[in-house]
Amino acid sequence: MEIDLKKIAFDLDFHPSSPIVATGLITGYVRLYHYDPESQSQPKKLIRVKAHRKSCRAARFIDDGRVILTASTDRSILATDVETGKAITRVDDAHESAVNRLINLTETTVSSGDDEGVIKVWDTRSRTCCNSFDAHEEFISDMEFISDSKQLLGTSGDGTLSVCNLRKDKVQEKSEFSEDELLSVVVMKVDHTWLIE
Known part of the structure; x- marks a missing residue:
């Protein structure tokens, strides 16, 4: 499997129960892709979210994969609904750096x-x-x-x-x-x- 993100990815995480991978990009975007582990077909983009003002350095599925949690150089942490791509909650200034x-x-x-x-x-x-x-x-x-x-x-x-x-x-x-x-x-x-x- 190969995904051309066209931008630098800082982190990725695999969904705990579905063939979905999340990527956090230098642009602050988070992208989720569905892939077929049995074929060579190109992964399908599910969600593209501008999660942070600055680069997205970390991405982790939580809550049994229903939520993607991301963190950034802008010091924020964001929880996003995996199905809808809508923000659930954001903690600005979560850290001092x-x-x-x-x-x-x-x-x-x-x-x-x-x-x-x-x-x-x-x-x-x-x-x-x-x-x-x-x-x-x-x-x-x-x-x-x-x-x-x-x-x-x-x-x-x-x-x-x-x-x-x-x-x-x-x-x-x-x-x-x-x-x-x-x-x-x-x-x-x-x-x-x-x-x-």
Whole structure:
């Protein structure tokens, strides 16, 4: 499958149950495409939404794929209905600097990370920030949630990995500085042991 977006894509996410992919573009647009995994046919554009004034850096399906959540360098976070393309809610000035990453935590919480190393946790029901962590000195490159222990892992351009404890509302651990930027994090269970890569 190949989609010619004609503009730079900062992020993409696959729908949890349907053959739909969402892309966040440098222009601030979000585009959703339906694709057929069994054929070589061109994906069909479903929705094209001018979601943000500046580039759309993050896109994530939430609410079982009924909503696409996006974040931008304009510091806003937008929830858009996947079927209609209509805005559900927008949080302007969600962060003090550009929002770089988004992830789902639970059915009712998501997390965002910005260019200044701040990680926030949002309650999607009340549309409010319920945790904020000054975890890093540079941009948040990736996050991963460990649901059993309620820990949120974050990686950053400053070369560190953080462990944010959502129960205690504090940065629990932070790694030594690496010489290189840490750009992603994944948690894997191998032989009953948790590994963080």
